[in-house]
Amino acid sequence: MSSSLLFQIIRARRPIGPHTRFLAACIVPLAQGPADNPYRPVRGLADGGGPSVPGGEWARLPGGREMGPPASVHIDADGESIWAFIRCDETSPVPVARGGRFGVDCMYPDGKLKSHDTIYKFDPKGNVVKSFGAQMFIWPHGMHVDREGNVWVTDAAAEESVTVAAKAGVKAGHIVRKFSSDGKVLMTLGEPGVPGSDEYHFRSPAGVVTAPNGDIFVADGHGSNNRVVKYSKDGKFIKAWGKTGYAPGEFRTAHCINMDKRGRVFVCDRSNARIQIFDQDGKYIATWHQFGMPSGIAFSVNDEDLIYVFDSTSSSIRAVTPEHRREADPNSVPSINSVTYSPENPGPGSCESTLK
DSSP states (O other): OOSSOEEEEEEOSSOOOTTOOSOEEOOOOOOOOTTSOTTSOOOOOOOOOOSEEEEEEEEOOGGGOOOOOEEEEEEOTTSSOEEEEEOOOSOOOOOBTTTBSTTOTTBOTTSOBOOOOOEEEEOTTSOEEEEEOTTSOSSEEEEEEOTTSOEEEEEOOOHHHHHHHHHTTOOOSSEEEEEOTTSOEEEEESBTTBOOOSTTOOSSOOEEEEOTTOOEEEEEOSSSOOEEEEEOTTSOEEEEEOOBSSSTTOBSOEEEEEEOTTOOEEEEEGGGTEEEEEOTTOOEEEEEOOOSOEEEEEEOSSTTOOEEEEETTSSSOEEEOTTOOBSSOTTOOOOTTTOOBOTTOOOTTOSOTTOO
């Protein structure tokens, strides 16, 4: 199967095909009691068979261009169009940065950036209607589209990649950028090509999300910072929380960040194999331990109010409700089509009953 495609995901109780490029997602807590160490990954997640399969070819890039890995996708403010942050192409090996192509998809071996657009808008049929972002990023990573239709993205390039680029006179990486829907740069957080851990520098920021009031939250976690940084809507630093570790409020690869309808901040603590939840001031609320490598999280916009967690070591896409208390067998791993939850009947280890 060609990698130069985006696929639609169909909700059906069938296994994912072996060649799909999408990360899988997981949801249901396995039994865990007070005796479990809360600061270590909880292993043993079963394969539930997978509810989702590729629904056929959906999008191609113009001119026959081969599509690189889609780093992130997001629904537009119009509720129909799709934005994708694409890592250039699949064709140019780069022998730098941690033994291969990690963090270098949009950079040539000499440090120059590729001329490919990286940010694409597709209509519901998969046709490209807009693109921009060429020669601006080394390693496209996180994407968020806010309520006004502005596009936020992160460049999580590894420091080795940034060093190679700097020798070629290129300043890129370690930034968050805000674009208008027409591709105009409206804001840059961080300093291109300059890593750091102070109020206005990042080390490979992995994700970004905005609150209804415009506050900005950055998951600064693909490097060594492992923190969440909060800014006002005009980019002024407010606070940061987190560090490398295993305890609540600590992270090992803060890989994604998103916000639910209640305004709670969800962070994929990927190498700790968990999701952590906070309020917008950084107060710890809860931890979910039932994952392998949670890499992304999304929330449904319909009445189902489901939470989708993309798990790159699972083989299925599953979902939880915000209450995440289930009526089913507490040791089962149901699919999207079969799981139901009830606040009156929490099962053993039901994703931290403190989350309300």
